[in-house]
Amino acid sequence: MAIKEGLRPGGRSARVQESIHSAVRALLTEQDRASVTVPQIATRAGVTPSTIYRRWGDLAALLADVALARMQPDSEPASTGSLHSDVQAWAEQYLDEMSSEPGRNMLRDIQASPTPGCCATIIAGQLQAILDRYPDQPKPGVDHLINLVVAPSVFRILFCATPLEVGELQGLVEIALSQ
Structure with a gap:
């Protein structure tokens, strides 16, 4: 599940999302992707694992969201x-x-x-x-x-x-x- 619609761009939700995305990107550069876990991401991002599960549902959906964000052309x-x-x-x-x-x-x-x-x-x-x-x-x-x-x-x-x-x-x- 992606970030809920209707959230204010640039607000707390956007900051949390960026923190989580940054944590995922950093962890993927530091270790094998098969060893990356939601608790690791949450710790790195400064959020609880439930925040990640509530927004994305599971690790695969979060990784997909990060990949899609990275794929957006600049x-x-x-x-x-x-x-x-x-x-x-x-x-x-x-x-x-x-x-x-x-x-x-x-x-x-x-x-x-x-x-x-x-x-x-x-x-x-x-x-x-x-x-x-x-x-x-x-x-x-x-x-x-x-x-x-x-x-x-x-x-x-x-x-x-x-x-x-x-x-x-x-x-x-x-x-x-x-x-």
């Missing part, structure tokens, strides 16, 4: 001057970030999110920002790009020993933009 996708190179640059950066060990862990945590589709919404927003830069150009829809570029990338990151090679990714971008 800037617009790179603008390189063409639709093809913008999509290519975004896809290569996404593959690089998500195929790292922290990226793989974020994707695994997001799978446990009680709100399905959050990750897809973030990705769709990034891709739509790229598509919107080129209003007079024929282009595929966001779902098409997700299906042909992002989905194979995520599948390989999560379920294969090795992620896509950059050349394979470039081929998928070519296919996606040619249809």
